[in-house]
Amino acid sequence: MEFIIKIGQFLLSLSLLIVLHELGHFIPAKAFKTRVEKFYLFFDVKYSLFKKKIGETVYGIGWLPLGGYVKISGMIDESMDKEQMALPPQPWEFRSKPAWQRLIIMLGGVFVNFVLAYVIYVVMSFAYGDTDIDAASIKGGMLIENPLLTDIGFQTGDHVVKIDDIKIINESDIRKNIIGANSVTIKRNGTEKTIQLPVDFLGQLSSSKDRSLFDLRQPFIVSKVLDTSLNKGVDLKEGDIFMSINGKSAEFYDQVLPVLEQSKGQTITTVFKRGNTNIERTLKVDDKGKLDILTQTKASDLEKLGYLKVVRKEYGFTESFGVGLNKFTGQITSYFGQLKAIFNPSTGAYKGVGGFKAIYDVFPSTWSWPAFWSLTAFLSIMLGVLNLLPIPALDGGHVMFLLYEIISGRKPSEKFLEKAQLVGFFILIGLVLFANGNDIFKAIFN
Known part of the structure; x- marks a missing residue:
């Protein structure tokens, strides 16, 4: 069940981000009367799970969940459709449109990613507020x-x-x-x-x-003494807090567990706090170093007992827009900082780069809408920033050549763009293999 919940969140988030990103390209393309031949969620290598042609566009779902794409007529992209590019330019093709229109089409996906993240942060701020620990x-x-x-x-x-x-x-x-x-x-x-x-x-x-x-x-707070415990008959109640073992302070798990490990098969003298009173109890440690006592560590209980203070903030509707903007800009700044560290070999941060397994792992094993939307917002920012990298085959690569064209007034030749696209494709494949290879390496050796 845990796998189903995690994979469900992963695929739902990924699908949402892909569809909206590609819509960011699709909508301005259609607005500028540019033909879109395909709109696909996931890649349709050899065959599709579903496809239907509506108007001039084939909408479909591929079987390989590594991304998605829109195929725009007259554009040098990952399809490398040289036959189409060899024909005379047509009015409905991408290459026939003014540079500023092509720039808007290419930036549309990233724009939607950033808008989506901002909207999620605004709605979450209004709906859930913020909960933190002082x-x-x-x-x-x-x-x-x-x-x-x-x-x-x-x-x-x-x-x-x-x-x-x-x-x-x-x-x-x-x-x-x-x-x-x-x-x-x-x-x-x-x-x-x-x-x-x-x-x-x-x-x-x-x-x-x-x-x-x-x-x-985590403090050691009694929840229940198991019926199988050697300490079944000991007077311990829910909420009793471990304070010491054999005269030594032992209020937290990290203090209790080492002493139990050293006291296997022995009897220990303990002090628990019950309300405002300290009570002494003699407990037996089994041969595995266990007391067989269930514990509780809910944040609400810890707050009541004075172990921490939970800070709760609620925001009005208009206030949420400012709060959401702060979260959005803060997350973008943080992610650019991570990229800077990754591209600096001396930090060794590149070792932490992960692929689809790493993304899957960040989703919780229990369904949580706040966690889901928070992670989706972060992944949307990540997708937007990565697509802005000036690598041919990514949106950022296309934008780089378009900016050159706008500034210089000279359009790169189609032969050059084809070669650049091929180089970018191999760079992209290398990055994907490296990221997912890191996942495999960690799974095997860590």
Whole structure:
């Protein structure tokens, strides 16, 4: 069921983005009376799952879910239709249209991607508002388990107060700003300390088996003692909080589990907090280092118990437009920062580039509309930005040659465009193979 939910979200998001992106090309093409021969969701290599001709356009669904396309008459694209290009230009063809019209047609897909992301952020801000965690309110600091972080000086219990020169207000600010950062300022035992991140931090993180960063520490709060537990008869109630084991502080999982591992088959003296009272209980640890006690860590419970403070914001309809714009521009800035790091070999960020498996993995295993729309907005920005790259075969490549034509007044020859398209196609195939090869490498070796 988990696979079905994840693949369902993945295909729905991908299909929505492809159809709308191609509509961005289709609509201005039709507006400028340019013939569109095909409009396809997914690629129809050899055959189609569905196709129907309406007017002069064949609409269809291919079997290969790696993208989609519109085939515009008289345009040098991935179809490499040399026979059509060898004929005299016709009034309805792309090559016969003024450069400014061709530029609008080519930018239409990216424009729709950006508009879609902005609209999603606006609607989500109005419908759901924002929920975050006040970073300063997190009791016990952050959980640091990744050896990469501990090796450069981080410790469990650290509070992140600043990344580079950006002050951390909410817990999500850490994730937003850590990519491409040079330093992290933490507070430990009341004293601030700045830790420098290695230049290839992203590369090391991408290559490590543990890719966790700064996680919330989870308190050990009793939910239920299992009937099969050696501690079945012990007086423990829902909501009791672990405080110590054999006299040593043990309020969080990361403190409890190591002690249990060392106490296999032994009896331990524990202290739990029940309301405002501390109670002492003797517990038995089984041969696997388990107590067989179910725990609870819901955010609402943690907030009530004072482990963190949830920050909730609601926005009015008109206010949502400004909030959505801030989210949109912030995400674009962040993604350009990621691309900059990827194209800088010294950062090693290219090791983190992923393909379709990586995109599939970001979707949650349970259906969540807020998560779905948030990820779709991000993927829409990603698709828009990547299509703007000045690589022949991408929209950005076509735009690059059109801008040259508009500025210089000289149109590149069709032979040159055909060769450029072929080079761009091989570059694109190489990037796709590299990204998906990274997925395979990580699946095998990590």
